[in-house]
Amino acid sequence: MSTTTTPQRTRRRGELGRAGSLASHGILIVASLIALFPIAWLVFLSLGPDSDDYLHPAGIWKKMTLGNYSFVLQHTEFFDWLKSSLIVSLGTTVIGVTIAASTGYAVSRMRFPGYRKFMWVLLVTQMFPIAVLIVPMYQILADLQLIDSYLGLILVYCSTAVPYCAWLLKGYFDTIPFEIDEAGRVDGLNPFGTFARLILPLAKPGLAVAAFYSFLTAFGEVAFASTFMLSDTKYTFAVGLQTFVSEHDAQRNLMAATAVLIAIPVAAFFYLVQKNLVTGLTAGGTKG
Amino acid sequence: MTVAIDRATGKRHGDRAPRPGPRGRLKSAYQKHWYAYAMIIPVVVVLGVLVLYPLVYGLYLTLTDANSLNTARTIGVNHIDATYKFIGLDNYKDILFGPTSYDRFWSHFIWTIVWTAVCVTLHYTIGLALALLLNQKLRGRTLYRLILILPWAVPTFVTVFGWRFMLADGGIINTALHTLHLPQPDWLESTFWQRTAAIMVNTWCGVPFMMVSMLGGLQSIDASLYEAAEMDGAGPWQRFRYVTLPGLRSVSSTVVLLGVIWTFNQFAVIFLLFGNTAPDASILVTWSYYLGFGQQPRDFAQSAAYGILLLAILIVFTSFYRRWLNRNDQQLAI
Numbered sequence: 001m002s003t004t005t006t007p008q009r010t011r012r013r014g015e016l017g018r019a020g021s022l023a024s025h026g027i028l029i030v031a032s033l034i035a036l037f038p039i040a041w042l043v044f045l046s047l048g049p050d051s052d053d054y055l056h057p058a059g060i061w062k063k064m065t066l067g068n069y070s071f072v073l074q075h076t077e078f079f080d081w082l083k084s085s086l087i088v089s090l091g092t093t094v095i096g097v098t099i100a101a102s103t104g105y106a107v108s109r110m111r112f113p114g115y116r117k118f119m120w121v122l123l124v125t126q127m128f129p130i131a132v133l134i135v136p137m138y139q140i141l142a143d144l145q146l147i148d149s150y151l152g153l154i155l156v157y158c159s160t161a162v163p164y165c166a167w168l169l170k171g172y173f174d175t176i177p178f179e180i181d182e183a184g185r186v187d188g189l190n191p192f193g194t195f196a197r198l199i200l201p202l203a204k205p206g207l208a209v210a211a212f213y214s215f216l217t218a219f220g221e222v223a224f225a226s227t228f229m230l231s232d233t234k235y236t237f238a239v240g241l242q243t244f245v246s247e248h249d250a251q252r253n254l255m256a257a258t259a260v261l262i263a264i265p266v267a268a269f270f271y272l273v274q275k276n277l278v279t280g281l282t283a284g285g286t287k288g
Numbered sequence: 289m290t291v292a293i294d295r296a297t298g299k300r301h302g303d304r305a306p307r308p309g310p311r312g313r314l315k316s317a318y319q320k321h322w323y324a325y326a327m328i329i330p331v332v333v334v335l336g337v338l339v340l341y342p343l344v345y346g347l348y349l350t351l352t353d354a355n356s357l358n359t360a361r362t363i364g365v366n367h368i369d370a371t372y373k374f375i376g377l378d379n380y381k382d383i384l385f386g387p388t389s390y391d392r393f394w395s396h397f398i399w400t401i402v403w404t405a406v407c408v409t410l411h412y413t414i415g416l417a418l419a420l421l422l423n424q425k426l427r428g429r430t431l432y433r434l435i436l437i438l439p440w441a442v443p444t445f446v447t448v449f450g451w452r453f454m455l456a457d458g459g460i461i462n463t464a465l466h467t468l469h470l471p472q473p474d475w476l477e478s479t480f481w482q483r484t485a486a487i488m489v490n491t492w493c494g495v496p497f498m499m500v501s502m503l504g505g506l507q508s509i510d511a512s513l514y515e516a517a518e519m520d521g522a523g524p525w526q527r528f529r530y531v532t533l534p535g536l537r538s539v540s541s542t543v544v545l546l547g548v549i550w551t552f553n554q555f556a557v558i559f560l561l562f563g564n565t566a567p568d569a570s571i572l573v574t575w576s577y578y579l580g581f582g583q584q585p586r587d588f589a590q591s592a593a594y595g596i597l598l599l600a601i602l603i604v605f606t607s608f609y610r611r612w613l614n615r616n617d618q619q620l621a622i
Binding site: 021024025027028031032034035036038039041042045054055057099100102103105106107110112113118121122123124125126127128129130131132133134135136137138139140142143155156158159162163166190191192195216219220222223226227237238241242245252255256259262263266267270271274 | 317321323324325326327328330331332334335338339341342343345346349359360361417418421422424426427429432434435436437438439440441442443444445446447449450451452453454456458459460492496549552553555556559560563572573576577580581588591592594595596598599602603606
């Protein structure tokens with residue numbers, strides 16, 4: 001055994017020898033650099049004033065400027081994109097969580113005929129490739145004159161957000177002790193009352209996780225937004241950012257600045273909620 | 289028989305009265321379960337309108353020759369009615385067996401399988417390795433963890449553009465390779481390097497989720513199991529093989545399934561990295577998008593048919609996967 005061979009000091013469980021600790025730090029530092037570098041590079045490039053500065057990055061040190069940022073904020077549709085992104089993502093989040101909450105409770109607590117089939121439908125809907133719905137959705141929305149409208153995009157996003165939230169909330173409701181339901185029933189509440197008065201207030205963290213996740217997913221969606229939003233004032237960020245390279249004169253410096261402006265608040269938001277997000281995802285993931 | 293207690297109504301499933309007739313059964317099922325049905329109604333309605341209806345409509349479109357020239361459209365003030373017609377299963381026949389079907393479908397199919405397998409393997413092994421490192425008592429591991437989840441925190445559509453700058457001709461990666469006197473591949477032009485670049489970027493994006501999930505799995509393994517294994521004289525490798533891996537089984541089977549589904553459906557990375565310029569590096573999802581929206585005239589029918597085929601592949605895969613898990617006495621954790 002390894003612990004009996006160390007004479008002076010017994011090593012406790014989980015503590016590493018010098019070599020092991022060095023190796024671990026070495027690997028983790030390399031991995032961290034790899035994780036960090038592309039984003040750091042984007043920030044660095046955003047400080048260079050010319051659109052082909054990315055070819056001669058060394059030159060940026062001498063002419064570093066925040067000009068790209070002020071240009072993006074003043075002369076592009078940045079704030080229109082911000083508005084569209086927020087409307088669409090928040091709309092999806094609110095509708096998704098509201099509609100899915102009672103279903104998550106029902107599938108967590110009750111076994112009804114058709115339960116397994118219903119769960120299977122919820123699972124399959126989440127794995128729909130975008131290619132399945134994008135063509136028919138495009139035709140239907142065109143018929144309804146909903147192409148290039150926020151409502152249309154919100155409805156499309158709800159097709160994945162709603163089943164996803166239902167799954168996630170089921171996972172959270174499963175962690176709330178069943179005794180609470182029983183107490184509610186003893187006190188004469190029907191299942192609706194139990195759900196609304198006892199479980200929902202307890203499930204706030206779970207609801208928050210579902211909300212965060214729907215928000216982040218809707219915010220980062222590319223395919224539907226690129227296809228359904230046509231006028232450049234209604235683009236979400238995911239579409240707007242592409243306009244900097246799809247034109248012939250690629251304005252890479254402006255694009256980098258916009259990318260950084262988008263990334264900072266989203267990453268900050270992500271870090272605020274990440275602890276809950278991870279527990280929420282795995283709680284949904286480890287309960288049967 | 290296992291007795292499942294319905295937690296909301298407090299009734300046992302096991303003890304029930306002699307079976308009544310079909311009408312009575314329907315009535316009693318309704319009386320017993322109407323709470324449940326009332327609660328799932330909103331989701332059922334939403335899924336019916338937003339998923340089932342488009343799905344059926346899409347299925348119908350795949351049986352026609354609809355494209356952007358013959359579907360209903362409005363140009364200015366003129367409304368032109370749809371003129372596409374029903375052609376049965378010809379689209380599927382053409383995609384799977386028609387002339388040049390290898391170039392159009394099978395080559396993308398093979399690449400999609402390779403893409404999914406390579407990406408998920410890399411995600412899983414790198415994620416597990418980093419999780420094991422972070423699960424040690426190590427100085428600064430919170431900081432490492434925060435840095436390592438950065439690729440997950442920043443939206444993909446932002447980071448992909450960062451990679452595009454790095455991979456571009458004359459970008460930092462090739463400059464670095466040049467200084468090291470190594471060959472400089474044209475990452476964004478030739479098919480092989482495009483594929484390599486796509487796998488690289490997607491691996492970078494997908495590792496944090498795996499790492500965090502595996503870390504959660506590692507932390508939920510009971511420490512007394514390791515103690516017991518050590519008492520029995522198990523070395524580090526044996527502890528990993530007989531305690532850690534079995535302890536991670538349930539988390540692993542879930543995240544691998546999710547990883548396969550997400551990678552198979554990964555649209556943003558390839559689409560944003562190459563746009564419509566790289567038909568050969570397209571996986572089936574982006575190729576289907578190209579058919580329906582990236583070319584003129586837009587071929588709606590074939591694009592939708594690809595979508596249905598993709599869904600079929602995923603459903604077949606998932607049911608085999610679940611069956612395989614069940615046979616090995618494992619529960620899928622979702």
